[in-house]
Amino acid sequence: MHSSTPKPLKILNIISILMFIVSLGLVFFYAPREAVMGEAQRIFYYHVPSAWLSFVAFGVTLIAGIAYLRTNDHRWDRLGIASVEVGIVFAVMALLSGMLWARPIWNTWWTWDPRLTTYTILLLIYFAYLMLRQGIEDPDKRARFGSVYGIVGFISVPITYFSIYLWRTIHPAVFGRNESETKMSMEPQMLQTFIFCNIFFMVLFVTLLWHRFRLESNTARVEELRMRASNA
Amino acid sequence: MIEIHNLTKNFGMKPVLRGVDLTVERGEFVALMGPNGAGKTTLLRIVASLTRPTLGRVRVNSFDLPAHADSVRRVLGVVSHHTLLYGDLTAEENLRFYGQLYSVENLSKRIEDVLNQVGLIKRRHDLVRSFSRGMAQRLSIGRAVLHSPDVMLFDEPHTGLDQEASAMLDKLLKSVAAQGRSVLMISHDLPRSLQLADRVTILSHGKIAYDSPTKNLSLADFAKTYNELAQ
Amino acid sequence: MKSYLQAILAIARKDLAAEIRSRELVSAMLVFSLLVVLIFNFALDLDKSARENVAAGVLWVTFTFAGTLGLNRTFAAEKDRGSLDGLLLAPVDRTAIYFGKLISTLVFMLLVEAVVLPVFTVLYGISLFNISLFGVILLGTFGYGGVGTLLACMAAQTRTRDVMLPILLFPVTVPVMLGAVRASTGILANAEWGEILTWINILVVYDVIFVAVAVMVFDYLIEE
Numbered sequence: 223m224h225s226s227t228p229k230p231l232k233i234l235n236i237i238s239i240l241m242f243i244v245s246l247g248l249v250f251f252y253a254p255r256e257a258v259m260g261e262a263q264r265i266f267y268y269h270v271p272s273a274w275l276s277f278v279a280f281g282v283t284l285i286a287g288i289a290y291l292r293t294n295d296h297r298w299d300r301l302g303i304a305s306v307e308v309g310i311v312f313a314v315m316a317l318l319s320g321m322l323w324a325r326p327i328w329n330t331w332w333t334w335d336p337r338l339t340t341y342t343i344l345l346l347i348y349f350a351y352l353m354l355r356q357g358i359e360d361p362d363k364r365a366r367f368g369s370v371y372g373i374v375g376f377i378s379v380p381i382t383y384f385s386i387y388l389w390r391t392i393h394p395a396v397f398g399r400n401e402s403e404t405k406m407s408m409e410p411q412m413l414q415t416f417i418f419c420n421i422f423f424m425v426l427f428v429t430l431l432w433h434r435f436r437l438e439s440n441t442a443r444v445e446e447l448r449m450r451a452s453n454a
Numbered sequence: 455m456i457e458i459h460n461l462t463k464n465f466g467m468k469p470v471l472r473g474v475d476l477t478v479e480r481g482e483f484v485a486l487m488g489p490n491g492a493g494k495t496t497l498l499r500i501v502a503s504l505t506r507p508t509l510g511r512v513r514v515n516s517f518d519l520p521a522h523a524d525s526v527r528r529v530l531g532v533v534s535h536h537t538l539l540y541g542d543l544t545a546e547e548n549l550r551f552y553g554q555l556y557s558v559e560n561l562s563k564r565i566e567d568v569l570n571q572v573g574l575i576k577r578r579h580d581l582v583r584s585f586s587r588g589m590a591q592r593l594s595i596g597r598a599v600l601h602s603p604d605v606m607l608f609d610e611p612h613t614g615l616d617q618e619a620s621a622m623l624d625k626l627l628k629s630v631a632a633q634g635r636s637v638l639m640i641s642h643d644l645p646r647s648l649q650l651a652d653r654v655t656i657l658s659h660g661k662i663a664y665d666s667p668t669k670n671l672s673l674a675d676f677a678k679t680y681n682e683l684a685q
Numbered sequence: 686m687k688s689y690l691q692a693i694l695a696i697a698r699k700d701l702a703a704e705i706r707s708r709e710l711v712s713a714m715l716v717f718s719l720l721v722v723l724i725f726n727f728a729l730d731l732d733k734s735a736r737e738n739v740a741a742g743v744l745w746v747t748f749t750f751a752g753t754l755g756l757n758r759t760f761a762a763e764k765d766r767g768s769l770d771g772l773l774l775a776p777v778d779r780t781a782i783y784f785g786k787l788i789s790t791l792v793f794m795l796l797v798e799a800v801v802l803p804v805f806t807v808l809y810g811i812s813l814f815n816i817s818l819f820g821v822i823l824l825g826t827f828g829y830g831g832v833g834t835l836l837a838c839m840a841a842q843t844r845t846r847d848v849m850l851p852i853l854l855f856p857v858t859v860p861v862m863l864g865a866v867r868a869s870t871g872i873l874a875n876a877e878w879g880e881i882l883t884w885i886n887i888l889v890v891y892d893v894i895f896v897a898v899a900v901m902v903f904d905y906l907i908e909e
Contacts, residue, residue: 291905346856353852357843361466363909367839370902371853374832377898378857385860385887389867392880449467504773505909527776536767538774542703554695555775557688581706597771 231436234429241422245415253415265323267415271423273316273341278427279309280344283351284376287369296442299365302372303355304434308427310348317341336387343382347375455480455636456501456605461510463496470496472660473510478605483637485647485668488657489684494640497657498607501638502532514605528556531598534609537590538597541583545574545593548582549600556601564600572596572626588619595626606630608639612646624650644677658683692777696785700759701792710758714797718751722805733810740811741869745862747805748798748822749829753851755793756833759786760841773907783903787834794826817872821885825865828892829858835899838906864888 227235249267256263286302289295320338321331332338351371358364408416456478463471470493478484486494499505500512503523511518517525539548546565553561569575572592582590591611598606611627612620627650631637641647647654648668654676656664663683704710725743729735763769772782806813833854840849868884870876 291902343856343859350852350856353845354839354843354849357845357849359844363842366905367842370839370905371836373902374835374857374895374898377894378860381860381887381891381894385863388883388887389863446467499909502774504770524776524778527774530774532770532774534767534770536770538768538771540699540703540766540768542706543699547699547702551695551699552771552775555692555772555777557691 227436231429231432234425234432238422238426238429241418241425245419245422248415248418253412254409256412260326262323262326265319267419268423269316269319269323270416271420272312272319275423275427276309276312276316276344279305279312279431280348280376280379282431283309283372287372290365290369296361296365297439299368300435300438300442301431302365302368304431304438306348306351306372307434308430310345310352311430312423312427313341313345313348317345334390336383336390339386340379340383344379347378351375455482455515456638457511457513458497458501459511459513461497461500461512462508463493463500463505464508470660471500471507474657474660474662476655476662476665478636478638480604480636481631481634482653483631483639483651484653484655485651486638486640486655486657487642487644487647487680488663492657493660494657495609498532498534498609498638498640502530502607503527528601529604531601531603531606532609533591533594533598533607533611535613537582537594539582539590539593542581544579544581545569545585546578548593549597552597553600558601568596568600571599571629573622586619587614588616588622591615591619591623592626595623595630599630603635605636606638608637608641610640610642612641612643620646644680645673648673648676656680656683689778689781692775692781693784693788696772696782697788697792700786700789704789704793710755711793711796714751714754714793715800717754718747718797718801719804721747721750722801722808726808736809737811737873738870740805740809740813741866741873743809744801744805744813744869745825745866747801748794748826749855749858749862751797751801752794752826752829752833753854755790755797756830756837756854757840757847757850759790759834760838761846764841769907779904779907780900782907783834783838783899786838787830790834791826791830794830795823798822798826811873813873815872817881818869821865821868821872821888824885824888824892825861828861828888828895831892831896831899832858832861835895835903835906838903842906860887860891864891 245267249264253264253267255261282305283302286298286305290298290302324333325331351368354371355364355368358367456476458474458476461471461474461476462469474493474497476484476486476497486497488494496505500507500519501514503519503526506520513519514526515529517529519526540551543551546569549565549568550561553565558564565578566575569578572595574589574593574596577585577589582593585593591614595611608627612623615623624646627637627639631650639647639651648671651668653665653667654671655662655666656679658664664679722743725746729739729743731739760769763772773779802813805811833850836853836857837850840846840853843849864884864887868881868888871881871884
């Protein structure tokens with residue numbers, strides 16, 4: 223176990239920062255003004271990647287949970303909690319950017335459309351996961367329960383999305399408009415910017431996840447050393 | 455019989471048992487003693503299949519734990535501080551419940567035999583809520599022997615009992631042990647342990663620090679050893 | 686197999702017998718439900734047609750809240766009394782504990798629902814005596830109880846216990862709520878069967894998936 227940042231992670235740090243700066247340039251200067259939605263559309267380049275990556279984060283937690291239950295190796299549990307926290311950050315970014323995007327275009331902060339509603343529920347499940355872990359002292363139990371809830375939570379999301387979607391198809395919402403109804407014209411420079419931002423966010427995701435994972439590992443190591451010292 | 459070899463148990467990072475070696479032969483009554491926090495209850499819980507060991511080997515009647523936990527549970531009877539009885543049910547209903555969990559044959563007859571053995575046949579239709587601590591503890595022993603286990607584990611069964619109830623319990627323990635069972639009992643009571651057990655052991659700092667037959671062991675000597683080791 | 690079923694029934698019967706003697710839980714759930722129905726009556730001042738629209742919703746909110754009371758108790762009491770060990774010492778598959786607890790929780794919830802329905806009918810002036818409605822209530826309660834029993838086992842072992850269960854349970858049981866309320870509303874409004882059936886399908890799928898998942902993971906929650 224390294225106590226100083228490993229070389230690949232240092233490189234990722236630099237790449238993340240560089241890509242961020244480049245993305246700013248691309249988003250605000252290179253990509254043209256969108257025909258239908260105007261300047262507000264630029265948020266889309268940050269909104270979409272953070273949204274789908276928060277789903278990926280949840281998926282990582284699912285796999286980590288199953289792996290922990292199978293192997294009892296605490297490293298999987300650390301990956302799980304790291305992924306949930308990074309996922310929450312990305313999800314909140316996605317929600318906030320989504321709201322900033324919606325307001326000027328549809329004149330409303332919020333719509334109860336299926337994706338957004340399911341997304342909020344997803345966030346609530348994440349928070350419940352964190353609260354569950356906080357209420358347990360025994361690390362083995364905490365890891366086990368976290369894994370189980372991660373699995374149960376993840377499985378519920380598709381069913382939840384589908385049932386809300388079904389509901390809104392049969393009973394369209396009285397207020398607010400469906401996101402997918404709004405058209406957006408896509409020119410080549412926009413596509414390039416979009417792809418770049420997606421890659422940037424993926425790099426950012428891995429970087430943050432790695433940092434958080436190392437934080438968790440180091441915390442565990444400190445605990446272990448402290449225990450050894452007090453038992454000596 | 456119980457075979458424990460190099461048993462280690464950590465709770466998270468905290469070591470509680472650090473390599474315990476202990477054997478209880480068929481028909482032997484062993485008292486397990488030691489200061490508070492030494493890990494006695496943890497040891498018992500591991501043998502009872504309620505907690506998993508971190509390292510080491512535990513075998514009951516040649517069944518390995520935790521792999522063959524169900525086989526072990528079938529031959530195990532456990533009495534602890536908690537009576538594991540339901541206050542809102544009668545004595546008979548409590549025994550019937552556990553009898554069904556253990557798939558005891560001829561359950562009704564067996565319940566009657568057990569109630570007679572623990573001297574509670576007259577109270578069979580009374581709610582356990584109305585029992586004194588002594589009576590509840592006796593019924594708890596009844597619950598534990600209902601399925602005719604080979605091995606019995608007791609965790610300080612005399613806690614909270616007055617002289618009379620304790621004496622009754624001793625008689626019961628002796629008769630239970632006499633039926634050829636292996637018994638492991640946690641106790642803080644030196645004279646009682648010497649009286650009831652075939653062997654006494656002391657668990658200190660997560661290891662067995664002392665293990666001796668009780669025959670020809672005087673109370674004074676044992677008390678001295680105990681006070682030395684229990685620091 | 687026989688001992689497995691016997692264990693499930695023994696646990697369920699034990700919970701029911703204890704409850705019949707003390708009558709604490711069901712009466713608490715019942716009073717609570719009636720209070721919720723009453724509060725809704727004051728909170729939502731509705732005319733007749735509006736009442737018909739929200740009736741199913743109010744009913745299911747009542748059931749969910751009362752349900753958490755029952756679910757909380759099912760494991761918390763065992764844990765407090767230390768009698769969970771008694772169940773764990775038995776030579777029977779741990780999932781028998783899950784099913785036994787599930788059955789007793791379902792019985793309590795259904796009992797409470799059976800009393801709330803006629804009261805609701807009287808207070809809201811909407812007839813709720815409908816076989817299909819009973820079916821939906823059964824399916825919904827089963828799904829809610831199935832996940833609830835699993836999560837209650839977890840919640841009972843945390844520090845914040847009673848508060849923890851709704852936090853864990855509600856986000857994950859949205860499909861049950863939605864499906865049950867939509868199906869119930871459809872039945873009460875005599876809507877087209879196709880639509881109602883879709884919702885019932887969702888309930889069935891949810892119930893099957895989650896009880897299967899619960900059976901697979903329950904061991905990890907109860908062993909140490």
